[in-house]
Amino acid sequence: MTGTHTPAQDPAVPVVALRGVHAELGARPVLRGVDLAVRRGEVVALLGANGSGKSTAIRTLIGQVPATAGTVELFGTPRHRFRAWARVGYxxxxxxxxxxxxxxxxxxxxxxxxxxxxxxxxxxxxxxxVHRALGLVGLADRAKDTVTALSGGQQQRVLIARALVSEPELLVMDEPLAGVDLASQEVLATTLRQLVASGASVLLVLHELGPLEPLIDRAVVLRDGRVVHDGPPPRTADGSLPYGHEHHHPHAGDGADSRGLPIR
Known part of the structure; x- marks a missing residue:
């Protein structure tokens, strides 16, 4: 069967590939030669201190921030030619x-x-x-409520359901645990476990791994816009992640402290 796959179908082709990517925000360099790949069925976490370039890497991938150098591909197709956005949930x-x-x-x-x-x-x-996506995030009984009537953690679940409803092959998430209560974090972990079991890939920005840690196949750590680690989530001697966390979440209510961590 060799030669019968298109790049978008070939399991050997990464669903996400950033090669030597540079990007700027307001003429300030943010990404400085980032290489990043996500393969089919993988869950990859982007880690790093605030300002390291994690969210910019995600936004460059989906086209919100232009790459000033390097290449960006989705399912083997250069992003500027990619049109099958139903395959991507954001x-x-x-x-x-x-x-x-x-x-x-x-x-x-x-x-x-x-x-x-x-x-x-x-x-x-x-x-x-729609009904299936709401069921996955535990909100089927809130379908007729307005989003503004929900808690912060429930609003995050709505965003996840909105991404899942297109039945994506790749789910891209930017800080899904930020300011979210522990119950919603655990719902997210269960949802992602089911999604990955169906063969989907996941790329997500995290500050803490939380309940998602057992799902993470690889961690890519950024520092000053460069990849400094690509492999198992790195740990210091006390078990914490090896970088500072000075990220402020203005919406850190809903059972969370000022760092967006659940109050226990």
Whole structure:
């Protein structure tokens, strides 16, 4: 069967590949030659202190920040030519999840299906996908509530369901644990475990591993916009991650302290 796979189908082709990527924010260099690969079925965590370039790497991958040098590929296709966005689910940081618009939970999740429906009419399969995604994150009973009526952790679950509703092969998440209560962190861990079991890949930015640690296949640590580690999550002698954490979460309520860690 050699030669019958397209790059997007070949299991040997990474679903994410950044090679020598540089990026700037406001003319300030942020990424300085980043190499990053995520293979099929892998869960890869991007780690590093605040300002190390983690979120910029994610935003460069999905096209929100242009790469000034290097190459970015999704499923073997250069990002500027990539069009199959239904294959990618993206969960931004929780701030602004409600968006100030009084949409219901189901309506917000359904918006994530547009890449698959191509803005056509919603069909039974689409409604079933919304219900299934809400069930995965434990919010099926809140479908008719407005997003603004939910707690911060529940709002984060809505963003995750919105990303899952397109049935993505790659899930990209930017700080999904930030300011989120422990119950929602555990729901996320269970959801990701099911997603990975179905063959999906996950790339996520984290400050702490928390309940997700057993799921992490590889950790890529950034420092000053460069990769300084790619392998098992590194640990210091006391078991902590080997970098400072001075990240402030303005939305750190919902059972969390000022660092976005759950209050126990």
């Amino acid at each position: 969960v931004p940081q929780r701030a602004g999840a409600a968006g100030g618009v009084p949409a219901t939970v189901a309506e917000t999740v359904a918006s994530g299906r547009l890449a698959r429906t191509r803005f056509g009419p919603f069909r039974a399969a689409d409604r079933a996908a």
